[in-house]
Amino acid sequence: MEDQKLPCVLIDCIGEKHGVYEDHAEVLKEHFCLITMKEYNENKTILGKKIRAIYMWYHKPVINEELLQSLPNLKIVASSGVGIDHLDLNLLSRYGVKVSNTPFIVSTDTADLGMALMLASSRRLVEGYQMAVSPDTEYFPANWLGAEVSGATLGIVGMGTIGYKVAERAKAFEMKILYHNRKQRNKEEENAVGAIYCKKIDDLLQQSDFVMLAVNLTPQTHKLIGKRELQLMKPTATLINISRGLVVDQDDLVEALQNKVIKAAALDVTYPEPLPRDHPLLKMENVLITPHIGSATKKTRLLTMENMTESIQAALTNRPIPYEVLL
Numbered sequence: 327m328e329d330q331k332l333p334c335v336l337i338d339c340i341g342e343k344h345g346v347y348e349d350h351a352e353v354l355k356e357h358f359c360l361i362t363m364k365e366y367n368e369n370k371t372i373l374g375k376k377i378r379a380i381y382m383w384y385h386k387p388v389i390n391e392e393l394l395q396s397l398p399n400l401k402i403v404a405s406s407g408v409g410i411d412h413l414d415l416n417l418l419s420r421y422g423v424k425v426s427n428t429p430f431i432v433s434t435d436t437a438d439l440g441m442a443l444m445l446a447s448s449r450r451l452v453e454g455y456q457m458a459v460s461p462d463t464e465y466f467p468a469n470w471l472g473a474e475v476s477g478a479t480l481g482i483v484g485m486g487t488i489g490y491k492v493a494e495r496a497k498a499f500e501m502k503i504l505y506h507n508r509k510q511r512n513k514e515e516e517n518a519v520g521a522i523y524c525k526k527i528d529d530l531l532q533q534s535d536f537v538m539l540a541v542n543l544t545p546q547t548h549k550l551i552g553k554r555e556l557q558l559m560k561p562t563a564t565l566i567n568i569s570r571g572l573v574v575d576q577d578d579l580v581e582a583l584q585n586k587v588i589k590a591a592a593l594d595v596t597y598p599e600p601l602p603r604d605h606p607l608l609k610m611e612n613v614l615i616t617p618h619i620g621s622a623t624k625k626t627r628l629l630t631m632e633n634m635t636e637s638i639q640a641a642l643t644n645r646p647i648p649y650e651v652l653l
């Protein structure tokens with residue numbers, strides 16, 4: 327806790343494993359008086375009245391009704407990243423609290439990671455690395471083969487900002503691009519990247535060598551990919567998930583991978599995160615998992631902090647919030 331003349335903003339913690347980066351905290355302290363959860367918990371009655379914003383850095387601190395009740399002057403929750411599935415918007419709206427996120431800036435990195443997962447999985451980079459560093463110097467077996475990405479068919483489920491950036495990258499790889507959007511078709515974008523619209527997701531699933539999930543998690547996309555959808559995919563296909571774990575029925579995915587219904591999966595997201603250490607997905611050779619790092623680059627994290635700062639400042643001075651999430 328620093329300058330008491332600045333507006334008080336609640337954060338989870340600084341540094342540590344999940345906290346706000348120390349260099350970001352230094353910048354934030356120029357604008358706000360930062361109160362960590364630990365400080366707040368030690369002095370709820372006094373600090374609770376002073377807190378005017380929550381700086382929610384990658385889903386922390388967790389916001390529940392009890393916390394909201396003890397923050398009578400809370401104006402805004404500024405949440406990092408684009409996904410807002412971790413927030414109860416109705417609850418926040420009942421407490422008159424505005425919400426902001428940081429869309430757009432995360433798209434490029436997330437699309438890059440989608441491509442990285444597709445390439446790493448198809449060309450078996452992790453296995454290749456393990457082989458290259460193994461003590462066996464005669465490591466290269468004649469039957470070592472990956473699958474080609476260039477020229478293959480990519481099906482993008484959810485052609486929003488991230489999906490479109492994936493398509494732009496896939497175009498450079500001379501891929502055939504299919505896409506499915508539940509709500510709207512965007513002919514201009516479609517033409518720009520040479521993508522083919524599939525009105526039915528089933529058509530996309532049946533034709534794609536790689537299926538990349540880039541949808542938001544909503545009640546409509548919850549477990550969108552389950553047993554039926556996996557069975558529609560080619561046995562040689564790979565499922566790539568850069569959206570949210572819960573867009574896939576994970577038990578059905580495990581079964582499909584075990585029974586070779588599909589060839590492989592590359593997942594930046596799972597549920598829960600992290601997976602329990604004995605989870606079957608962690609033991610499969612045809613599964614590549616990264617720890618939800620879609621937007622985890624230095625530049626994007628910095629922009630995220632700047633977007634969140636702008637939104638908090640706007641809310642506290644009654645100006646339009648640049649990245650407001652509307653109910």
Ligand SMILES: O=C(O)[C@H](O)CO
Nearest residue numbers: 407408409432620621
């Ligand atoms: O939603 C996002 O931007 C990322 O997945 C981090 O939550």
